[in-house]
Structure formats: structure tokens, C-alpha cells
Amino acid sequence: MKLCDIVQELDATTLNGEDRLNSEITRCGASDLMSDVLARPTDGTLLMTGLTTIQTIRTAKIAGVVAVVFVRGKRPPPEVLTVARTEDMPLFSSPYSMFVCCGRLHARGLTGLDGRR
């Protein structure tokens, strides 16, 4: 599923990475625990989180995450956006809860980090 279709499905606002909307995503993870993200196979995945800190961006970068969706309408402070631009990390904000975001993408055929549905 292309990132632009994910953005549409989640009624999300693009905060960074307009030029990356053609990226293809097949697996997703959802977590507010960054060490859990680092402990899972996250290369090439989408991360959904309610955590809007600088470390969310750096963790995503280290873990090879393709894009981050902030749930519950959360928006990061300006300094986090600055780091996202520096690290070239696409960011989106969806008005839906973590549960609903996951449900909507699962219904569209996306899998968990381990490829299971």
C-alpha cells in the first residue's frame, strides 16, 4: 500500500515528507515504547505511535522505519519537526486512536511487523 493511500485511509495530515508519498508499505507496528520498536524487525515499516518526542524520530531512523504516524491527532513540537526534516523522516498526524488506525490499515491488508495478520 502506498504511503499516500495510507494517509487517505487515516485522514492524516502530512507534517513532513510530501516527496515520499509514493513509498510502498506492507508491514506496520504500533508502540509507545521505543525499545520495543528497536527489538522488532522494523526495516521498511510504518510506525504508529502517540509519542511525539525527538527520540521517536531518532528511534525510527535507527530502526529503518519508513514513516511515522502520530495517533489521536497528536502533533510534535517544532524542534521535533526540525529533527524529522534533518533525518528525512516522513511524519503524519491522524485524528483516530491507535486502535482505529491499526484497524483501518489491517482491513486494507497490511500486516504486523512479522508479516502476520
Add this chain to the structure above:
Amino acid sequence: MASLKKFFFIKARDFVHAGEASIHIQSLLKSMHWDPVLIRRVAICSYEGEMNVVIHGGDGVLNLSIENDRLIIEIIDDGPGIQDISLAMQPGYSTASDEAREMGFGAGMGLPNMKKNADDIQIESEPGIRTRASMTFLLESPKETP
């Protein structure tokens, strides 16, 4: 493989810059066209180690060295040290502050993640003085992807 050495300062409790050294190392290895799986393992270990110093340690340094058949990341900080290393290696054990937990850390996964991703890890600590963690990655015949 030519030898290469780099070092980075890590400042305790500096959550704004925490992780910059590891992202620098990740970019460096990508520019050298290393195997992506090996880069990921090195980056995760480096980042978890860097965050450990920021969260728990005093100020510290991260030394990166690449020599012949291996890459070594050595992280040394000025304490307060680890009282019980075997307990700290257990998944889920954590003494992290609320501030660290608010940043998404402190789940007790840092050292287990480092152990899982490095070919070898050595941790020495003198409580109240210093901690040294040394992680080795073999460039040929590395362990299987965790």
C-alpha cells in the same frame, strides 16, 4: 578493510542530542556500502548504549573502531555504574527515571537488545565510578539476524 577510529561525546540527561552519534555511525556505514543487516545491528546497539549513558550514566564517550575483520563499539561513562549486571541484562528489569520513560525508554530492553544484536558484548562496572560496555561485530560470518 582499512582501519578507522572515531569517538563521540555523550552528555548525561541530554535527550535533545541523544542518538546523534549513533545516527552518524549509521550514515557512515551506509556510505561505506556495508550490509544493511549488519548496519542495523550496529546502529541499534550503538543507540541503545548511547541512550543508556544519557538515561543512567554520567557523561561518557563512544569509541568506534573498525579493524580487519571486526567493528567494535566501546561506550564508557562516569558512573554511577551498574550494581548487578546480570540483573540489568534481564529483559524487563529497569531503574530508569520517569523522564526516560516519557521518552519511550526504560522498559528494560536496552541491554538485552544489545546482547541480541552484537556478536559479543562485555560489560564491566565499578559502582559509583564507571561503566564500560564493549560490543564486537564480526564482518565475516556474523551471527544470524535476530
